[in-house]
Structure formats: structure tokens, C-alpha cells
Amino acid sequence: MIVDHHIDRIAPKGAGTEPALMEIVNSAEVVPLHPTAVPDNEAEPDVALYAARKHIYPQRVTGTFRRIKWIVLLVSLGIYYLMPFVRWDRGPNVPGQAVLVDLAGGRFYFFFIEIWPQEIYYLTGLLIIAAVTLFLMNAVAGRVWCGYLCPQTVWTDLFQTIERWFEGDRREHLLRDNTPWSFDRVARAGAKHFLWLMVAWWTGGAWVLYFADAPTLIKELAALQAPLVAYVWIGILTFTTYTLAGQMREQVCLYMCPWPRIQAALTDEHALNVAYRYSRGEPRGSVKKAAVLRAQGQPVGDCIDCLQCVHVCPTGVDIRNGPDLGCIQCGLCIDACDTVMAKIGRPPRLIAYDTDLNIKRSPGNAPEFRIVRARTILYTAIIAAVGTVMLYSLATRRAEAVSAIHDRNPVFVRLSDGAVRNAFTMRVLNMSLETRTFELTVEGLADAHLDIVGNAATAGGRTLVVVGPDQTRELRALVTTYQHLPPFASIPLTFRLVDTDNGAQASVTDNFRGP
Amino acid sequence: MVDGTHHDVDSVTGTVTTGHVWDGIRELNTPLPRWWLWIFYATIVWSIGYWVVYPAWPLVSSHTRGVWNWNSRAAIVDDLALLKAQRGPMTDKLAAAPLETVASDPLLLDFARAQGRAAFGDNCAPCHGAGGGGAKGYPNLNDDDWLWGGKLADIATTIRHGIRSADRKTRQGSMPAFGRDGMLKWSEIETVADYIRSLAGLPVDSKLDVAAGTKIFVDNCVPCHGPAGKGNHELGAPDLTDVIWLYGSDKAAIVDGLWNGRGAVMPAWSGRLDDTTIKALAIYVHMLGGGEK
Numbered sequence: 151m152i153v154d155h156h157i158d159r160i161a162p163k164g165a166g167t168e169p170a171l172m173e174i175v176n177s178a179e180v181v182p183l184h185p186t187a188v189p190d191n192e193a194e195p196d197v198a199l200y201a202a203r204k205h206i207y208p209q210r211v212t213g214t215f216r217r218i219k220w221i222v223l224l225v226s227l228g229i230y231y232l233m234p235f236v237r238w239d240r241g242p243n244v245p246g247q248a249v250l251v252d253l254a255g256g257r258f259y260f261f262f263i264e265i266w267p268q269e270i271y272y273l274t275g276l277l278i279i280a281a282v283t284l285f286l287m288n289a290v291a292g293r294v295w296c297g298y299l300c301p302q303t304v305w306t307d308l309f310q311t312i313e314r315w316f317e318g319d320r321r322e323h324l325l326r327d328n329t330p331w332s333f334d335r336v337a338r339a340g341a342k343h344f345l346w347l348m349v350a351w352w353t354g355g356a357w358v359l360y361f362a363d364a365p366t367l368i369k370e371l372a373a374l375q376a377p378l379v380a381y382v383w384i385g386i387l388t389f390t391t392y393t394l395a396g397q398m399r400e401q402v403c404l405y406m407c408p409w410p411r412i413q414a415a416l417t418d419e420h421a422l423n424v425a426y427r428y429s430r431g432e433p434r435g436s437v438k439k440a441a442v443l444r445a446q447g448q449p450v451g452d453c454i455d456c457l458q459c460v461h462v463c464p465t466g467v468d469i470r471n472g473p474d475l476g477c478i479q480c481g482l483c484i485d486a487c488d489t490v491m492a493k494i495g496r497p498p499r500l501i502a503y504d505t506d507l508n509i510k511r512s513p514g515n516a517p518e519f520r521i522v523r524a525r526t527i528l529y530t531a532i533i534a535a536v537g538t539v540m541l542y543s544l545a546t547r548r549a550e551a552v553s554a555i556h557d558r559n560p561v562f563v564r565l566s567d568g569a570v571r572n573a574f575t576m577r578v579l580n581m582s583l584e585t586r587t588f589e590l591t592v593e594g595l596a597d598a599h600l601d602i603v604g605n606a607a608t609a610g611g612r613t614l615v616v617v618g619p620d621q622t623r624e625l626r627a628l629v630t631t632y633q634h635l636p637p638f639a640s641i642p643l644t645f646r647l648v649d650t651d652n653g654a655q656a657s658v659t660d661n662f663r664g665p
Numbered sequence: 666m667v668d669g670t671h672h673d674v675d676s677v678t679g680t681v682t683t684g685h686v687w688d689g690i691r692e693l694n695t696p697l698p699r700w701w702l703w704i705f706y707a708t709i710v711w712s713i714g715y716w717v718v719y720p721a722w723p724l725v726s727s728h729t730r731g732v733w734n735w736n737s738r739a740a741i742v743d744d745l746a747l748l749k750a751q752r753g754p755m756t757d758k759l760a761a762a763p764l765e766t767v768a769s770d771p772l773l774l775d776f777a778r779a780q781g782r783a784a785f786g787d788n789c790a791p792c793h794g795a796g797g798g799g800a801k802g803y804p805n806l807n808d809d810d811w812l813w814g815g816k817l818a819d820i821a822t823t824i825r826h827g828i829r830s831a832d833r834k835t836r837q838g839s840m841p842a843f844g845r846d847g848m849l850k851w852s853e854i855e856t857v858a859d860y861i862r863s864l865a866g867l868p869v870d871s872k873l874d875v876a877a878g879t880k881i882f883v884d885n886c887v888p889c890h891g892p893a894g895k896g897n898h899e900l901g902a903p904d905l906t907d908v909i910w911l912y913g914s915d916k917a918a919i920v921d922g923l924w925n926g927r928g929a930v931m932p933a934w935s936g937r938l939d940d941t942t943i944k945a946l947a948i949y950v951h952m953l954g955g956g957e958k
Contacts, residue, residue, distance in 0.1 A: 198696045199696055199697065200696050200697050200698070200699045200701075200702050201695075201696040201697070201698055201699060202699050203698060203699065203700065398700075401698060401700065404698075405698055405701070471677065472677075557796055557807075558795075558796060559794050559795045559796035559797075559798040560794070560796060560797075560798030560799075560805060560807055563798075563805065563807040563808050563954065563955075564808065564908060564909065565808055565809050565810075565908075565909075565955075566808065566809050566810040566904065566907035566908060566909050567907065567908070568908045571807075571808075571954060573807065573953075573954055603952045603953075603954060603956075604768070604771075604774055604778075604952060624775070626952060626954070628954050
């Protein structure tokens with residue numbers, strides 16, 4: 151069947167002036183994505199409201215991109231499953247786990263970095279970098295995230311590998327699924343689901359280990375003494391991993407994930423995408439037919455319509471139909487096609503990572519790759535800027551801080567001898583791992599007298615505050631003056647915190663309010 | 666066709682279109698995945714579960730209770746019980762500790778202050794203000810001027826038994842209505858009011874007869890307010906020489922007090938709050954800034 155829309159999409163501007171290309175394009179045969187749908191414009195089809203899922207049996211494949219995917223899978227899953235067991239000595243009374251989200255203690259530990267709750271803006275920075283990195287990846291190589299790094303892809307890959315151990319490769323699995331239920335079929339399916347559940351269970355188990363000391367929590371989990379919330383989260387992640395990686399698979403990418411939609415709006419004609427090179431592949435035909443035509447000097451394409459690219463696709467896409475919402479650009483079809491091309495003695499990369507522009511270019515024109523473009527420069531600049539700000543703030547992060555909240559009711563107090571007093575609720579933060587003594591002073595009012603209600607030591611007229619390691623302390627600070635203040639006075643005050651040992655400082659400003 | 670219109674089929678995908686075209690782009694009428702439909706049905710089934718388990722349907726004078734018999738009142742009672750249990754050890758410690766020794770245990774002091782702050786907001790703030798700032802007739806608890814004493818024990822006693830309350834051990838003593846009850850004449854009240862302002866160093870009428878004022882003050886005021894007007898915590902008599910005036914320092918306010926008397930009340934809290942809470946309240950008020958040693 152000849153498809154006119156197809157020509158619009160793949161033919162470059164002014165294609166009409168290129169009769170050779172038009173001939174190739176016109177003779178292109180397009181296989182519909184949904185063979186069950188009626189492809190004829192004249193027929194009145196039924197409008198189906200719901201579509202049954204087409205089960206996909208992706209075939210095993212070897213090659214460059216498959217090897218990259220294996221490496222990414224091993225590294226990323228290795229990090230995920232083993233990271234909680236990596237130890238990092240921070241000293242006594244502090245968790246010794248390299249990566250730990252201590253929700254109860256309100257701390258996040260990442261190797262040498264320790265983040266307090268008020269520093270959650272680091273997470274904002276990380277999220278900005280993550281988002282813009284995704285955009286940059288997209289500008290350079292389309293949905294390379296989807297094909298290699300997305301957890302959905304990595305776990306689905308793992309689950310498909312397990313499936314092949316028990317159910318065999320595509321052909322064997324397909325054939326067996328079309329036979330009646332037998333002991334053999336049940337045993338194979340049972341073993342597969344059992345191992346899937348084990349992997350899913352361990353995925354959930356690894357997740358909770360990021361939130362508590364891993365070795366301790368494992369012992370508690372085994373002895374059924376762990377907090378209920380740990381079991382609940384293991385249950386939730388077991389369920390989601392088993393469902394998403396085992397059952398839903400490509401349905402997640404096709405229907406649930408927002409990124410394909412966002413990605414489609416962000417991409418441009420210079421981005422590398424997995425693409426079928428029409429100009430080289432069309433017209434398709436069998437090897438024999440191609441040999442005959444080639445001998446006659448007729449135009450002939452390299453595609454032999456073996457469907458290997460479709461059979462290996464984890465989302466069931468036929469890449470020869472052009473860019474597709476379902477294509478996660480994992481490059482497995484490239485590996486499959488290259489294997490076939492090697493067998494029939496044609497050059498590889500009939501399917502390749504290439505740009506829209508190159509795919510549409512006239513044969514003979516040199517391919518053009520422009521990685522450096524306005525958008526890639528912009529994305530890189532944003533990543534660099536946010537990263538620099540984060541690194542700077544991390545490198546200059548102080549281990550002490552002080553904050554003050556002025557009393558609101560009453561704003562000021564007149565004492566019996568005529569003095570005016572303001573009260574502040576202060577918090578002193580000691581983010582280091584040693585007990586520290588700070589001297590608290592107030593500046594801005596010449597005769598201001600500073601009192602701390604409760605537990606503060608006063609030595610030689612100095613106000614000393616002792617704060618334990620990795621702790622904060624709340625103080626009620628009273629500032630009193632006998633100065634004659636102008637009506638409605640508001641005088642800037644600075645509270646200064648100085649470590650009595652090393653002189654490290656922190657300060658906070660507020661106002662002294664008068665009658 | 667349900668709506669009888671012609672539906673185009675997109676030839677590339679073989680999918681029916683909606684017939685909508687934007688800039689030459691036609692919208693495919695892609696069918697929803699069937700599993701989505703099953704999930705939709707599953708949520709309906711789930712919602713039926715809610716009707717069975719939780720209170721759901723209104724009846725004429727009541728509602729269905731649900732098989733779990735859950736209700737929000739019971740839930741909050743459970744939450745409060747849990748909170749009480751969690752605070753239990755510290756509460757016990759506070760209950761056992763003598764008031765004066767709480768300050769020596771920093772953790773216990775923080776706990777008592779936090780408890781006191783919460784109890785103050787619930788019980789005391791309506792009169793004394795959210796931060797104890799007070800108002801006319803309601804003392805400011807942040808300053809260093811105390812009618813009935815500013816030591817921890819004094820404050821606890823005041824909270825426990827109240828002022829001029831119905832409690833048997835209440836704080837007693839009130840300012841008599843010198844004018845209304847015929848003890849002093851209007852002119853005498855004006856004179857002594859001016860004299861009292863002079864004690865506090867406030868500007869007074871230049872025609873003030875100091876000798877007459879002194880005599881009226883000694884005869885009538887000294888028994889409670891003392892010879893120098895410094896007040897008396899036993900009787901709740903305020904210090905007349907400082908800058909803090911509960912009802913105002915202008916002559917009219919002082920004359921009003923002399924003529925009509927003063928006798929504001931504070932309820933006794935011993936029957937309403939448990940002793941540990943009263944302790945926590947005393948510590949909180951003491952630490953507002955004016956507590957005496």
C-alpha cells in the first residue's frame with residue numbers, strides 16, 4: 151500500500167525536484183502499527199473504545215547497544231542494591247552509613263555531606279540539575295534516558311532476562327503460550343513469577359535500607375521486630391516492581407509516563423534518535439530479489455523485511471514507520487539490524503542513531519551533526535550555574551547558625567524601673583560533631599543588656615551557650631535598655647554567636663522595638 | 666457509527682481519527698487500554714468497600730456506622746491517649762520534681778516550658794494575651810512587677826487558687842471603694858490621687874497640698890500599700906512608685922480606682938487543671954522574663 155502522508159513526513163523540502171528519491175519513497179511499503187485496524191480510507195471502521203493489550207515477546211539480541219545496556223544495568227542495580235551497605239566513619243554517636251535518609255533524626259547523610267532539614271534547597275538544586283540534564287540528554291540523543299537509565303527500563307530488562315531463563319526466547323515462549331496448560335508450562339511460569347517476586351521483594355527491601363542502619367534493620371526485619379512502616383514499604387515496592395517490571399512493562403512507557411509527551415515537545419531536528427534510513431533501506435525486498443534487481447541496475451534497498459528490528463523491540467515498535475511515541479530509543483533494533491546486515495554482506499547501521507535532518511536529506515548530501523546548538527549550550531550553562539552555586543554553598547557551608555524570632559505579644563515590655571525590654575526566641579545550631587561553647591552577644595544598642603532565661607551560663611559577664619554535637623538549642627533571650635527611645639523606635643540589632651574555641655561566627659539581625 | 670458521522674482513518678497508523686484537524690495535524694482517536702478500564706472498575710469496587718467499612722450513608726437521624734465502627738472522635742481520643750503515653754515518663758518526672766529543682770534539669774525544664782506554653786494558650790491567653798502581654802486590668806506577665814509575688818511558688822499558688830475566686834485558699838484583699846462607700850470626699854480623693862502620682866514621679870497639679878495628701882495617704886492607703894507606697898504581695902497591693910499601672914497612670918484612672926475600688930478576679934485552676942500542668946504553667950510564666958528568684 152502506498153501512503154501519501156508518509157511522503158510528507160519523510161520527503162525533504164523540494165523533494166518533488168528529486169525524482170529518484172520520490173521513486174524510492176513512492177515505492178515504500180508501510181506496515182501499519184496495528185495490523186488489526188482497517189487501513190482503508192473507504193471503509194467505515196468500528197470505533198473501538200478500548201484496546202486489548204498486544205503481548206510482546208521481545209527477542210534476545212547481541213551487539214554494541216545491548217552490551218551498553220548490560221553494563222548500565224549491572225552498574226545501576228549494583229549501586230541500588232549495595233549502596234546501603236557501604237560504611238562511612240563519621241565518628242561516635244553518628245550513623246556510619248554512607249548514604250542514609252534519617253527521617254526520625256531529620257538528617258540526610260551522603261558520604262562526607264550531612265544535610266539538615268532547613269537545607270532541603272540542596273534537593274531543589276539537585277532536582278533542577280536532574281531535569282535540565284534530562285533536557286540536555288534529549289537535545290543530544292532523544293530518549294536515551296528511557297532506553298538505558300530509566301528504572302522502568304532497567305528492571306524490565308532484568309525481568310525479561312529472568313523470563314527467558316524459564317520461558318525461553320521469543321519463538322519458544324510464543325509457541326508454548328499457544329499450547330494448552332501443562333505441568334511443564336505451569337512449572338516454568340510458576341518459577342518465573344516466584345523469581346520475579348523475589349527480585350521485587352529484594353528491591354523493596356533495599357529501598358527501606360536507605361532509611362535506617364542497614365545491617366541493624368536487616369536483623370530486625372528477619373526477627374520480625376522492624377517498624378511496621380518498613381514492612382509496609384517493602385510490600386508496596388514489591389508490588390510496584392512486580393507489577394511494573396513484570397506485568398505492565400511497555401504499557402508504563404506508552405500510557406503512564408509523561409516524559410514521552412514532554413520529550414516530543416522538546417526535541418528538534420538535530421537530536422539523535424533511533425531512525426531507519428529510508429533512503430538506504432527502500433525499496434525493501436528479499437535478498438534474492440534484491441540481488442536480481444541490483445544486477446539489473448535497478449534501485450534497491452538494503453531492508454530485506456526480516457522484521458528482526460520489530461521482534462527485538464521491547465515496546466513492539468516498527469522503527470521503519472518513522473519516529474514513534476512507543477520508541478524508547480534503546481538501540482536494540484540497531485543491534486538486530488546490524489547482525490542481519492553483516493549476514494547479507496551489506497554495511498551496518500541501516501537503523502542508526504541519526505537526526506531528523508539527516509534522515510530526510512537527499513542521498514549524496516553529507517550528513518550533518520550539530521551537537522553544539524543554542525539549546526545544548528543553554529542547558530549546559532544552566533547545569534553548570536546551578537552546580538556551581540550548589541558546590542559553592544556546600545564548600546562554604548558553616549557548622550554553626552543562629553536564628554531569632556521576635557516576641558509578637560507583647561512586642562516590648564516596660565519594666566518597673568522604666569527600662570524597655572524585647573524578648574526573642576533564639577535557636578542555636580551546632581552542625582558539627584563536637585560539643586561546642588558559644589558566646590552570644592548583641593550589637594546595635596549602646597547599653598543593651600542581654601539575658602538568657604533558663605539554661606545559659608554566664609561567666610565574667612559573658613553569655614555562654616553550650617550546644618551538644620549535631621544538636622540545636624532553643625533560648626529565650628531578653629534584651630533590655632535604659633536608653634530614652636524615640637516614639638515607635640525600631641533599632642536594628644545583631645545577635646552574634648562566636649565559638650569560644652575557634653572563633654567561628656554566625657549572626658542574625660532583628661529589630662529592637664520601643665513604645 | 667454511533668453519531669452517524671464519517672470517521673477518517675489515519676493511513677500511517679490505521680487508527681480512526683476524531684475528525685479534528687489543527688494546522689494539518691489530525692487527532693487520532695486512540696482507544697484507551699483495556700487494563701485502564703479494569704482499574705476504573707476496581708476503584709468502584711474499592712469505593713463500595715469504603716461504604717461497608719466506614720461511616721457512609723446518611724439516615725434520617727443518624728448514619729451508617731461501618732463494620733469497623735470507626736469515628737473521628739474515637740480516633741482523636743486514641744491519639745490523645747497515645748500522646749499522653751509518649752509524654753508519660755517526662756510527665757511523671759515533672760510531677761515528682763519539686764518546683765524549685767526543675768530548673769536544674771535542662772531537659773525537664775524544656776519539657777515543662779513547652780507544656781506550659783501549650784496550656785497557657787488554651788487557658789490563660791483569653792485574658793492575658795497569647796504571649797502574656799496583658800491588657801488594662803489584666804496584668805502583663807512579662808514584666809518584673811508582681812501583685813502577688815513573682816517567685817515560682819507564688820505564681821503556682823496564684824494559678825492554683827486564683828484571685829478573689831471561689832476557692833477556699835484564694836488570694837484575698839481588694840481595693841476599697843473609698844468614694845462610693847463614703848470614706849473619702851471627692852476633694853480628698855482628688856488630692857490623694859495627685860499625691861500618688863507624685864510618688865511615682867509623675868507630673869502633678871501645682872496647687873497640690875502635699876501635707877494634706879500625705880495625711881490622707883497615711884490614714885487610708887499605708888495599711889496595704891506601705892508607708893512608701895511600695896505595695897504588699899500578701900494583699901495584692903500594687904507598688905505605686907513604679908512605672909507600671911494595671912489600670913493606667915492618668916489622674917482619672919486613679920480617681921476611678923479610689924472612688925469605685927478595684928477587685929478584678931482570676932479563676933482558681935486547681936480543679937480544672939492537674940497539678941503537673943499548673944507546675945508547667947508556673948515555670949512557663951516565670952520564664953517569660955519577669956520571674957523572681
